[in-house]
Amino acid sequence: MKLIVVILACCLATFKTNAQSTQGKSSELNENTIVKDSTGKTLAYEYWHQRVLSGQYTINRTYTGRDTSDFILTWLTPVHRKRLDSLRAKFLAEHTPVNQAGTQQAIPPVINNSVPKRLPQQSDGFKNGEEMEPFKERDINGQKIDTKALKGKIVVLNFWFINCPACRVEIPELNEVAASYSSSPDIVFVGLCLDQRWDIKDFLKKTPFNFQHIANARYYGDKYKVNLYPTTVVLDKQGIVRFNSVGADNTGYWIKKTIEDIKAEKL
Template sequence: MKKYLLFFVISFYCYLSCHAQTTNTVKKTVAFHPPDQSTLVLDSAGNTLPYENWHNKLITGQYRFTFKVPGDQNAGLILTQLSAEEIAERYANMPEPPQGPYFNNGEPIKPFSIGGINKFKFNTEAWAGKVVVLNFWFINCPPCRQEIPELNKIVASYPNDSDIIFIAICLDNKSDVEDFIKTSPFSYHQVVNGKTYADLFGIRQYPTNVVVDKQGIVRYNTTGYGPGWEQWIDKAIKKSLAAEKSK
């Protein structure tokens, strides 16, 4: 999980490096070191930001760094929020996330049966004619928690659509999950004590997201979290729905 999150954090830092080089009137190579807890980071008003504050904002993909003094990282970095247009452009130019190590796109998913909170039951035989969206997570996984609001937006965009089932398989027990979703709603059907199901697929890194089409074929999967990744989940859902309608 950490290596995938780190990949995207580093990609944001590289974005700064490219941005800085293209905005200088004199083109030159500027050495840039990925910021860490020792880096001086300021907001637009010049206030020093704690590491956790600026790091959590940066990994949303809605912020970027600029040099306080052009080309001098030691003088400090300024964290600025992107405009709606810049965010849209960034997301549009993002490559598709790498396929995760636990599933293979284009291949059938292993058969399994599960039961969740609120008497929810499901097995692979029951998804004939349905697109199934899976999320493997656990409560103390920061990127898992961070992506939940974006996953909820996807669910909300398919209100009362009986052709899609959203299932979150959590490693934690029922009482912990119920307590968590009281304050942090998660719109997927919740399956608890999910280690058995994670082990079935060999999952060791989280979050892992999977989209399975109406024939039980994996159409999208990735492990880890990065800003804008939810758009690829939604694209896979739409493609799976459209493929069935075109037949």
């Protein structure tokens, strides 16, 4: 298992994302490495290690000062995954042992970067089939949102923040889902954003995100144990969690499927 992390680290030494650097020694990526999520929370080794092994996440090194840096668990977009897969293949080609016949020994793939044909990774803070603890809040326009009062409606929740790359990637897909149900008053779309109200409003002027948005929602992220962003939850008409996921992995498809499954049920 450690070999896989070493291979990933060697590939990541040349792989960069916006405003972040992944330069560093592979030996630093071990059970003693302090890895944080996108909001600065420290993650357990088992938690971030399994996500790196999935091929859906990477560890980025962000320099916070002259002699200090943080390791951040980051979701990989499809474009980044393709590039990382290419780097990994190149690394394996250059480091695969050669047998006596002069040909490289076959090494099985350690990462599967194909589009998943199953449910996305679920959040640690939610469990399908359980009732979500309700909350009351006002959105950035002052409108009241009370999930307890919304029973009888299907509620889609998206935990996000402005500087989250994966959150931005899925916004067009989420807008498409919201547009599909724009004439359905019994389906409500709510975003819980970590940013301040005025920052969200400025962002929405350039990047429409057609949900109702609650500002400064870190309290709710902590309350529901949201460690990775974006996190998406679909509640049925009784307030029961019917779907939840982390990352932007075909989220729109699964939201629509869950909504249609709920609508088809005879209550």
